Amino acid sequence: xxxxxxxxxxxxxxxxxxxxxxxxxxxxxxxxxxxxxxxxxxxxxxxxxxxxxxxxxxxxxxxxxxxxxxxxxxxxxxxxxxxxxxxxxxxxxxxxxxxxxxxxxxxxxxxxxxxxxxxxxxxxxxxxxxxxxxxxxxxxxxxxxxxxxxxxxxxxxxxxxxxxxxxxxxxxxxxxxxxxxxxxxxxxxxxxxxxxxxxxxxxxxxxxxxxxxxxxxxxxxxxxxxxxxxxxxxxxxxxxxxxxxxxxxxxxxxxxxxxxxxxxxxxxxxxxxxxxxxxxxxxxxxxxxxxxxxxxxxxxxxxxxxxxxxxxxxxxxxxxxxxxxxxxxxxxxxxxxxxxxxxxxxxxxxxxxxxxxxxxxxxxxxxxxxxxxxxxxxxxxxxxxxxxxxxxxxxxxxxxxxxxxxxxxxxxxxxxxxxxxxxxxxxxxxxxxxxxxxxxxxxxxxxxxxxxxxxxxxxxxxxxxxxxxxxxxxxxxxxxxxxxxxxxxxxxxxxxxxxxxxxxxxxxxxxxx
Amino acid sequence: xxxxxxxxxxxxxxxxxxxxxxxxxxxxxxxxxxxxxxxxxxxxxxxxxxxxxxxxxxxxxxxxxxxxxxxxxxxxxxxxxxxxxxxxxxxxxxxxxxxxxxxxxxxxxxxxxxxxxxxxxxxxxxxxxxxxxxxxxxxxxxxxxxxxxxxxxxxxxxxxxxxxxxxxxxxxxxxxxxxxxxxxxxxxxxxxxxxxxxxxxxxxxxxxxxxxxxxxxxxxxxxxxxxxxxxxxxxxxxxxxxxxxxxxxxxxxxxxxxxxxxxxxxxxxxxxxxxxxxxxxxxxxxxxxxxxxxxxxxxxxxxxxxxxxxxxxxxxxxxxxxxxxxxxxxxxxxxxxxxxxxxxxxxxxxxxxxxxxxxxxxxxxxxxxxxxxxxxxxxxxxxxxxxxxxxxxx
Numbered sequence: 018x019x020x021x022x023x024x025x026x027x028x029x030x031x032x033x034x035x036x037x038x039x040x041x042x043x044x045x046x047x048x049x050x051x052x053x054x055x056x057x058x059x060x061x062x063x064x065x066x067x068x069x070x071x072x073x074x075x076x077x078x079x080x081x082x083x084x085x086x087x088x089x090x091x092x093x094x095x096x097x098x099x100x101x102x103x104x105x106x107x108x109x110x111x112x113x114x115x116x117x118x119x120x121x122x123x124x125x126x127x128x129x130x131x132x133x134x135x136x137x138x139x140x141x142x143x144x145x146x147x148x149x150x151x152x153x154x155x156x157x158x159x160x161x162x163x164x165x166x167x168x169x170x171x172x173x174x175x176x177x178x179x180x181x182x183x184x185x186x187x188x189x190x191x192x193x194x195x196x197x198x199x200x201x202x203x204x205x206x207x208x209x210x211x212x213x214x215x216x217x218x219x220x221x222x223x224x225x226x227x228x229x230x231x232x233x234x235x236x237x238x239x240x241x242x243x244x245x246x247x248x249x250x251x252x253x254x255x256x257x258x259x260x261x262x263x264x265x266x267x268x269x270x271x272x273x274x275x276x277x278x279x280x281x282x283x284x285x286x287x288x289x290x291x292x293x294x295x296x297x298x299x300x301x302x303x304x305x306x307x308x309x310x311x312x313x314x315x316x317x318x319x320x321x322x323x324x325x326x327x328x329x330x331x332x333x334x335x336x337x338x339x340x341x342x343x344x345x346x347x348x349x350x351x352x353x354x355x356x357x358x359x360x361x362x363x364x365x366x367x368x369x370x371x372x373x374x375x376x377x378x379x380x381x382x383x384x385x386x387x388x389x390x391x392x393x394x395x396x397x398x399x400x401x402x403x404x405x406x407x408x409x410x411x412x413x414x415x416x417x418x419x420x421x422x423x424x425x426x427x428x429x430x431x432x433x434x435x436x437x438x439x440x441x442x443x444x445x446x447x448x449x450x451x452x453x454x455x456x457x458x459x460x461x462x463x464x465x466x467x468x469x470x471x472x473x474x475x476x477x478x479x480x481x482x483x484x485x486x487x488x489x490x491x492x493x494x495x496x497x498x499x500x501x502x503x504x505x506x507x508x509x510x511x512x513x514x515x516x517x518x519x520x521x522x523x524x525x526x527x528x529x530x
Numbered sequence: 531x532x533x534x535x536x537x538x539x540x541x542x543x544x545x546x547x548x549x550x551x552x553x554x555x556x557x558x559x560x561x562x563x564x565x566x567x568x569x570x571x572x573x574x575x576x577x578x579x580x581x582x583x584x585x586x587x588x589x590x591x592x593x594x595x596x597x598x599x600x601x602x603x604x605x606x607x608x609x610x611x612x613x614x615x616x617x618x619x620x621x622x623x624x625x626x627x628x629x630x631x632x633x634x635x636x637x638x639x640x641x642x643x644x645x646x647x648x649x650x651x652x653x654x655x656x657x658x659x660x661x662x663x664x665x666x667x668x669x670x671x672x673x674x675x676x677x678x679x680x681x682x683x684x685x686x687x688x689x690x691x692x693x694x695x696x697x698x699x700x701x702x703x704x705x706x707x708x709x710x711x712x713x714x715x716x717x718x719x720x721x722x723x724x725x726x727x728x729x730x731x732x733x734x735x736x737x738x739x740x741x742x743x744x745x746x747x748x749x750x751x752x753x754x755x756x757x758x759x760x761x762x763x764x765x766x767x768x769x770x771x772x773x774x775x776x777x778x779x780x781x782x783x784x785x786x787x788x789x790x791x792x793x794x795x796x797x798x799x800x801x802x803x804x805x806x807x808x809x810x811x812x813x814x815x816x817x818x819x820x821x822x823x824x825x826x827x828x829x830x831x832x833x834x835x836x837x838x839x840x841x842x843x844x845x846x847x848x849x850x851x852x853x854x855x856x857x858x859x860x861x862x863x864x865x866x867x868x869x870x871x872x873x874x875x876x877x878x879x880x881x882x883x884x885x886x887x888x889x890x891x892x893x894x895x896x897x898x899x900x901x902x903x904x905x906x907x908x909x910x911x912x913x914x915x916x917x918x919x920x921x922x923x924x
Contacts, residue, residue: 025756026793027747030901032740036751064878067744070751071864071876105879109861112877145866145874147752 037063037469039072040149040181041137045124045164046156047077047088051187055218056155057092057117058100059461064113068466072145074116078133080123088119116144124160130171137173148180151468158189162203169207185214185468188279189270190477193493194486201479214468215477219280219387221460224421226475228287228389229301231415231423238413239292241393243368248410248525250288250374251390254281255382255530257334259508260356264347272326272358273493276378278485282309283477284417285374288389289364298474302481309484311366320495327357327513329381330504339381339508353500356380359516360492361523375520375527381508383530387417390528401438409442414528422448550667556630557647580646582893583675585665585693586614593680594650596885602633603886605646608893611673612648613665617658617681617689624654626664662692674698676893677729683707685720694729701892703734705782705834709775711913714784718910721903732892734885735782735834736902741880742786742836742853745864749841749851758849758868759841765790766807766822768838768854770831779808779823779916780834781909787821788909789901798908801915810912821912830859832882855880 028035042060044052063069077088093110120136122129141148152168154161165184168174176182184204191197204213219225232239241247254276260267267275286305293300315323330341343350357379364374393411401408414424424444431439467475505513511530520527584604588594594616601612618624629650649668653661669675677697684690694700708714721731749755769783787810791798796812796819803809809822828837838854850867862880867873883891 025747025750026795027743027750027790029793030899031895031897032899032901033744033747036744036748039752067741067748067878070748071866071874072752106860106877108856108877109879112875115876 034068035470036068036070037073037466038149039070039144039146040151040469041074041076041140041146042151042153042465042469043076043078043133043137044153044155045078045160046154047119048079048081048083049155051155052077053091053095054099055459055461056153056465058096059459059465061096061100061113062459063462063466065109069469072147074118074140074144074146076118076120076133076137076140078120078122078129080121082121083119085117085119089114089117092117124156124164124167127167127170130167130173134171134173148177150176150180150182152182152184154184154186158187158192158200161186162200165204165207174207181212181471182208183212183214183468183471184208185216187216189274190215190279190482191486192269192274194483194490197482197486201483205479210479211473213479214473215479215482216464217279217283217475217477218460218464219283219417220475220477221462221464222417222421224415224417224423225284225287226463227421227423228284228415229296233292244370244372246393247372248392248394249372249523250285251392251528252281252284252288252374252376252388253390253528253530254378254387255385255511256380257382257385257509259329259339259342259381260345260348262346264345266347267356268348268352268354271354271496272356272378272380273489273496277358277360277376278489279477279482281376281378282485282488283481284389285309285362285376286481288391289369289374291368296474298472298476299478301474302478306478306480306484308364308366309481309488311364311369312484312488313363313365314488315360315362315491317491317495320492323361323519324492324495325357325359325513325515325519326355326496326500327359327379327506327516328352328354328500328503329356329379329506329508332381332508332510334381334509335384341504341508342381343504351499353496353498353503355496355500357382357506357512357516358492359512359519361519362488373523373525375525377512377516377527379512382511383509385419386530388528389415389417391415392525401440408440420448422446553628553630553649553668557632557649580609580611580670580673582608582610582673583669584608584610584612584678584893585669585675585697586612586678587617587661587681587689587693588615589617589619589681591616597678597680600884600886600889601648602646603884604889604893605633607886607890609646611668611670612646613668614648614650615661615665616650616652617661618652618654619658621654623656624652625657626651626653626660628652628664659689662689662696666693666696669696674896676701678889680706683713683717685716697729698896699730699732699892701732701734701889704785705735705738705780708735708781709772710778711910711917714781714906714910714913718907721906724898724903726898730896730898731903732895732899733785733902733906734888734892736785736899736905737888737891738835738882739782739786739789740891741862741878742839743789745853745862745878746790746839746841746851748864749866754868755849755851755866758843759851761843761845762794762819762841763844764820764822764840764842766824766838766840766842767836768824768826768828770828770833770835770837771825772833774833779825779913780836782834782836783823784909784913785902785905786836786839787823787912788907789905791821791912792904792908793901798911798915801912801918803916808916810915823916828855828859830857831855835882 044056060075097105118140120133122133140146154164174182191200232242286308289308290304293304328342332339342348342356343352359377362374362376391413395410396408399408408428412426416422424446426442426444428440429443431441464475517527586597588597597614631648633646633648651661651664675697677693677700679700679702683702750759767783767787769780772780791812796814799811799813801810807822807824809820812819812821826837831837841851843849852865854863856863856877860881861877863877865873865875
């Protein structure tokens with residue numbers, strides 16, 4: 018790996034953050050949504066924050082016959098529309114756009130990769146680059162293996178002397194355990210594990226990163242973070258939107274593949290993990306994988322008891338009438354793809370034995386919310402027997418979106434001079450938006466910068482992705498059978514009746530969405 | 531910035547002794563009224579938030595008005611209890627008057643109204659010395675205390691000493707308060723005497739330099755440039771002069787030079803002056819470096835601001851690294867010229883931040899900023915050399 022000046026004396030102190038070294042970011046699938054909505058706006062903001070060097074370059078690769086100027090024009094509109102910029106001065110944009118290039122190419126064509134190699138060498142010469150390369154696969158998953166192979170054959174996967182080469186792979190990482198293993202093998206035939214960055218943008222969110230700080234930079238929570246004090250954990254990932262025109266993709270995915278196997282499991286691992294010995298990438302990821310290895314895999318005969326699937330029908334969401342999933346464009350009118358899934362999992366280890374983790378994810382639910390709720394056990398002995406209502410349990414809620422923050426609910430005495438003590442729950446709130454002023458940065462900014470700096474802490478490791486697939490495989494196998502009751506929840510409601518039964522039979526309740 | 535509305539402001543009579551409880555009761559009453567009004571007007575629930583205490587010390591009405599305008603923007607980023615002291619020492623004797631108010635930011639849709647509180651204390655003549663003892667008891671326990679000092683820098687003065695004892699961090703602005711070499715020397719002396727356990731110091735003039743420093747540091751990030759910069763022979767800093775300190779090199783320019791010299795290990799040797807510029811000679815390991823300060827005019831740069839910084843090497847591998855303010859003042863431009871290679875230039879959005887933004891940035895830091903302190907000490911050495919002419923500073 019090429020070294021930046023390790024001890025740049027001018028960077029000493031707390032105010033000047035590390036910047037990425039000169040490199041070229043090659044985005045395969047540059048004509049797609051991800052490039053416009055997330056990647057280039059994030060790179061633009063990083064440049065304006067002085068975190069990328071002057072020699073930085075972005076090369077978009079796709080099949081369409083665009084020129085550099087076409088691409089620059091498209092990206093300017095994208096940055097204005099999705100980058101949160103009120104306006105960009107011409108000089109600032111021109112300066113950034115000088116580092117934007119486009120290379121037309123078909124991923125199946127080896128000659129296209131040869132041309133790309135030559136182009137990158139020219140760009141390095143023009144811009145003073147050092148041969149560092151980041152290949153970002155923003156294409157359909159079916160191209161991942163092919164592109165990796167082509168990069169290998171063309172020599173692009175090999176780093177030039179003293180340079181580095183990395184590859185970023187978007188989710189979904191495989192379609193099932195077998196395809197995930199195959200994809201890993203294809204990538205690792207060309208790259209080392211250290212070069213592979215499997216992105217999960219939830220890990221770039223401030224509140225998700227704050228879980229590590231919350232648990233391990235405070236001494237008061239960790240002693241309670243176990244089966245002695247916690248009754249159960251709920252993780253909810255609810256979306257009000259439907260498939261938004263991506264019916265054809267979603268038909269092949271479903272809620273488990275799209276959200277639970279990756280985002281939700283990443284979050285669960287941060288809740289369940291043991292404290293790491295350091296904040297090194299592998300120290301943290303070792304503990305996350307260790308936690309997931311403790312998950313009790315659901316046997317085929319237990320799927321019905323531990324997992325629920327649902328599909329939304331027509332209904333009303335946020336005041337608007339919406340069609341059912343089967344009426345969405347690109348969706349089979351008899352589809353059995355689940356748009357909702359709820360699971361009950363157990364971590365069989367000393368910390369969590371007997372504590373259920375209830376996970377749910379779905380589309381067209383009443384509103385958008387992603388949160389983790391740690392519900393503590395009831396008090397062992399009830400002193401306030403005369404209170405007019407049952408004592409509510411303590412709940413710690415970590416809200417990932419919207420309104421990122423943490424809330425602790427506890428009981429307080431209702432003011433008054435009554436002979437009877439009446440207790441009500443109050444919330445102690447911490448919100449990123451109000452405690453630290455302006456909102457947190459975009460997840461992709463943090464993740465891209467980390468990758469450019471060679472920090473893989475917030476990226477999924479091979480064993481984590483494969484373990485996620487191992488856990489969900491029995492469920493996916495069982496759900497190959499067509500669903501006979503779909504659709505089974507109207508859009509705008511909190512999910513199918515069976516998902517309530519999943520938790521209520523344990524005498525617990527889902528939090529209201 | 532978000533829209534805001536002052537809710538209520540209420541004067542409180544101060545008897546012979548300050549009644550802190552009375553003030554807290556008054557604040558609580560204001561909060562209760564605000565919450566009720568908010569509910570009646572269907573404006574959504576209120577969120578009373580405080581993450582720090584902000585003491586502000588000013589000495590005239592105009593500064594007070596500037597501070598009041600700035601405070602709401604600051605509170606949006608760092609909800610706080612602000613205690614603002616107006617000390618009119620030159621005026622007639624006037625006992626402390628107190629006003630208590632709350633101010634709220636209008637929420638985004640579905641959000642809660644974020645409200646902060648402000649206590650204003652005003653005194654004149656001999657009563658100004660009572661302000662610290664009146665303001666310190668009003669601080670919220672268990673929250674960090676920042677003192678924003680917007681008065682002349684008189685480090686030995688009792689009021690300043692009393693207030694910094696209560697503060698975790700003092701924030702000054704040398705752009706406004708440094709007008710002479712003696713004042714810079716006094717600041718350097720003050721910093722040399724501080725220990726890590728004592729109150730830390732922030733300087734908004736230093737905060738304004740962050741973008742410049744980041745871009746200059748960027749040049750060192752690649753091995754080829756680092757090599758060229760090892761052979762640095764000349765630094766030139768163009769600044770816009772200050773009417774309040776004619777003939778003095780702007781503090782910002784001196785502090786930037788002090789930063790470069792202290793980070794790179796250069797020792798101040800002597801100074802010289804020509805019609806066009808003043809320069810300081812530095813030395814390290816037998817090698818010499820000159821730092822040249824040139825007063826220029828620039829339509830879009832405020833007094834005391836920087837217009838251009840150039841780092842040059844004169845060895846075989848001739849190179850030049852430039853950071854400069856664009857003509858319209860909104861952007862910063864950089865250029866790298868290496869003898870062997872084509873030049874690289876870029877433009878970044880970099881308009882001056884507002885004072886509220888600068889202050890908010892300082893409110894994120896609690897520890898000592900040793901880099902700043904060393905930069906100021908070195909800047910003072912340079913200012914001494916410039917002032918005394920050909921002096922070998924040791």
